[in-house]
Amino acid sequence: MSRPSERKLSELSAIVLALAFFSAAVGFAGESSSDSSGQLPAGAMQEKAAEACSTCHEARIIVQQRLSKAAWTKEVDKMMKWGAEVDPKDRDALIDYFSANFGPEQPAYVAPRSASESTSQSKTKK
Amino acid sequence: MTSRRDFLKTASAAALAAGAAHPLLSWASGNSSAADAAYEHAAIAIPGKDRMIVRSARFLDLETPVEFMTDWITPVNHFFVRNHMFEPARVEAKTWQLSIAGEVEKALTFTLADLEKLPLHSVVNTMECAGNGRSLQNPKVPGIQWGKGAVGNARFSGPSLKTLLEKAGVKDTAKHVQFRGLDLVPGKVPPFIRSIPIDKAMDADTLVATQMNGAPLTAHHGFPARTITPGWAGAASCKWLTEITVLDKPAEGNFMNPGYRLPNTPVKPGDAVKPEDTHSLTALSVKSLITSPSDGGKLKPGAHAIQGVAWAGEADITKVEISTDAGATWTEAQLGKDQAKYAWRLWSYNWKPAKSGDYTILSRATDSQGRVQPEAPVWNPSGYLYNAYDQVKVNLNV
Helix, strand or coil: CCCHHHHHHHCHHHHHHHHHHHHHHHCCCCCCCHHHCCCCCCCCCHHHHHHHHCCCCCCHHHHCCCCCHHHHHHHHHHHHHCCCCCCHHHHHHHHHHHHHHCCCCCCCCCCCEECCHHHHHHHHCC | CCCHHHHHHHHHHHHHHCCCHHHHHHHHHCCCHHHHHHCCCCCECCCCCCCCEEEECCCCEEECCHHHCCCCCCCHHHCCEECCCECCCCCCCCCCEEEEEECECCCEEEEHHHHHCCCCEEEEEEEECCCCCHHHCCCCCCCCCCCCCCEEEEEEEECEHHHHHHHHCECCCCCEEEEEECCECCCCCCCCCEEEEHHHHCCCCCEEECEECCEECCHHHCCCCEEECCCECHHHCCCCEEEEEEECCCCCCCCCCCCCEEECCCCCCCCCCCHHHEEECCECCCEEEEEECCCCEEECCCCEEEEEEEECCCCCEEEEEEECCCCCCCEECEECCCCCCECCEEEEEEECCCCCEEEEEEEEEEECCCCECCCCCCCCCCCCCCCCCEEEEEEECC
């Protein structure tokens, strides 16, 4: 039985295809207000944050957090350890960007709802 | 190792091939405002799921709105989804295999057809994500910001894990049983590998489930087979199961430590906890939720049914109490007739408010181990097992 790390390469094409189909099915919005857009806000680090994080997960996972700077520091360092490609020169600015936009004092993120099941089926039928 | 940039390049090419270039390229470039505008009013479509709260679409984390929790058995299209990684693109029932190795007399491999020949055992299990209610913690902690609905109750069926382990012959050295699924791990993220103690693994109610609510498991819920560790936090039940390893000690790795651990003694909200002062999270706490009326709802004069669900992991719910005066007085709700060892109870209370105004309705459950839902949440650094009184506020019009 192969180890997970070895499986990664052999199954990369499967991941990529899954992503492609899933993105097609999901689209990239579905939100009617900016409160639930799930997108990273404007800022000097917007593009770099999107690049570093979106290999593994969508921005919505970031924008729903409400964390102190100390907690953001731990998260950024953990994610860099887990493969997020961040230029060490950008680390502090990235932490500042997340802390400024997703700190404890920000109003709660409002998550969107998925489509009704009948809509989901018609949209994904080939 | 493939670099992120190569990954994106390949991903974009695949997207073009799949005719899905626009959204994926916009994601890859990090500038998706144009794509957003184009998709402004499109709902997020998740096959097999219906009007769920989208905590994350990639990877997939879906929460059940509490108003859907009206039935004892949660339908699959309303059952919450918690994925740590990417779902396997496609698992073929014909080629899928499950291996058992480690501290056993004889390593074995099972096909789906092999599993189907074994005695089928069913367990109605209330499954709750350890992080359910995390968004209600204060101070906030990192993780999926679940509201109240990362919980559901379903009938899972398949052979007992014990049956498979006994065929392989568990050695005396066996202490833990580790599960690995086929989910796809990106980057250098540690794989989602966890283990459960041998006693729980050898309990006849711990399953290698192939069915959920009488139908084959769907992809989001672990097709073709998953473990069900009943009464325990969802993380103890591994989806897309492919490898069982019997160990002479608990599994190691991120999702055993520091993941899924609780402080040994209560800590002040916001305090750091040393790793050596923690233990692995196992069974669920005692908890109730109010599913009707809705929080912030406006009610007409007259009687109203206050309804909800209550569960207690490996224990039984013994009572649910309701307060409609913000906790000054409490009255017992009536428990629903449907019950099973690891399953939640529906409950209902017929409320006849005497006058109009604003009301705070609270619920608290008690279980057969004497545990009572606490008034204040028990804070911990990962926001696990939130189980403070549930609360909804309503306005009763004249």
